[in-house]
Amino acid sequence: MKKGTRIRAQWGVLPVAAFLMAWEVIARLDLIPGQLFLPAFSTVMGELIRLTAAGVLTDHLLRSGIRVLIGFCAGSVAGIAIGIVMGWNETMNRTLHPVFSLLYPIPALGWLPLLMIWVGIGEMLPILIIFICSFFPILYNTVTGIRGVSRDFIKAAKTLGASDIRILMTVLLPIALPNIFTGLRLEAGMAWRVIIAAEMVAIPTGIGALMMKAESLMRIDIIIICLMILSIVCFSIEKLFLYVEQRLTKEWR
Template sequence: MKQKLKIKHVLYLVPIGLFLAIWEIAGQVAQTPLFPSFSKVVVEFGSLLSNGILLKSLGASFGRVLIGYILGSLAGLTVGILMGVNKVVEHSLRPLISILFPIPTLGWLPLLMLWIGINEALPVVLIFICAFFPVAYNTLTGIKEVKGEYIKAARTLGASSWYILWHVILPMASPNIFTGLRLEAGMVWRTVIAAEMFAIPTGIGALLMNSESLIRVDVIMVCLVVLSLMCTFFERMFLWLENRTTGAWR
């Protein structure tokens, strides 16, 4: 078992090591600011950390992501549950959600810029939209996949509707719910970066655009690495929560 884990770790790390080595060699050979080596990017990463620019930009983006994602997820869960347990609500809202869901999140950006203006609310609303529709849809799908005999059995044993919702329906629908939450955990970071690049003067996206205007490719690469790490962290966090809550019986 331990041997298999070691082999798995090696297979996981070797491609990353090769990629970084090729990047370093190519950067050293190129000797151009347009393609800095990995070591130069690491030095710039440390410099941006020490002068506080990176942490300030990341903090601004993180705050927007957190507010928009929490509000969007809660709203999506609420609407998804209401649609899943009430056919009248489902028939009323499902056509509207089916129409709006396929619209790319960034497709709302020009309209929201006119409605809301260029301010802190703009990226938060975009992230809200990004999280709301997938979470609502996956919650509804998960509830619909719960077998009716389990609900009937609970009712036969005298369980109330509220008890059935919390102890039968939601636990059995939780794999789908967590899938929606996990998939959007990374997508919201892509959304906030795009919103900041186009409309907001602060955050990782704004730092990216400022670096492009100054031809600071090393800073651009630092921002991209940070974005990748944050997307991975959010997705892994929800994968861990999913395994903790549903892994034993899923």
């Protein structure tokens, strides 16, 4: 790590440490009325270790993670594939765009009651919600990325002997990659936010469900643990996509 980057990273840690210390002090000194509802940071950490050792946390996190992974991957693949077709072919774009334009604004969680009836309450439900949540934004980012590539690049590739499929693979997709990655990065975080909501409402397992159980038992420490885990997971996934995107496009952008 370069010196400047290390210093900046250290500066980022300081406010977080200050916040955690303030939290600990406020909770310990009973500075807020009704401190019953605010466990100290150290208490929360203790519970985190206990839940992890018992395998409860890992189990719920894994279940949520697998749902997100399947739904997000399926939604991304479908979004990118149909996005490529729409971006490449004007007729397909004109045909599909009006339909998707009507479906896109519906919030992913809005589909929940309908899907509960159509597919029932089971593993398919959160996966489908994540699919819908990922599909539309990634589709639109892909279409925008492909259609944003100057037509002159296509002409140049044609005169150099490239077939349509090779133009797509060697020119359009690589140049549209930053746009596609922006969609993936934003939606990977969004998928976690949506899965939690879905699990809170309709699914008995997963981090969302754990939070709802904790709420009914007044276990504020567990709720806080779940929120902290979500924050770390969303942050890490976004950083991971950013890193991959930069690795792939940094040199020429």
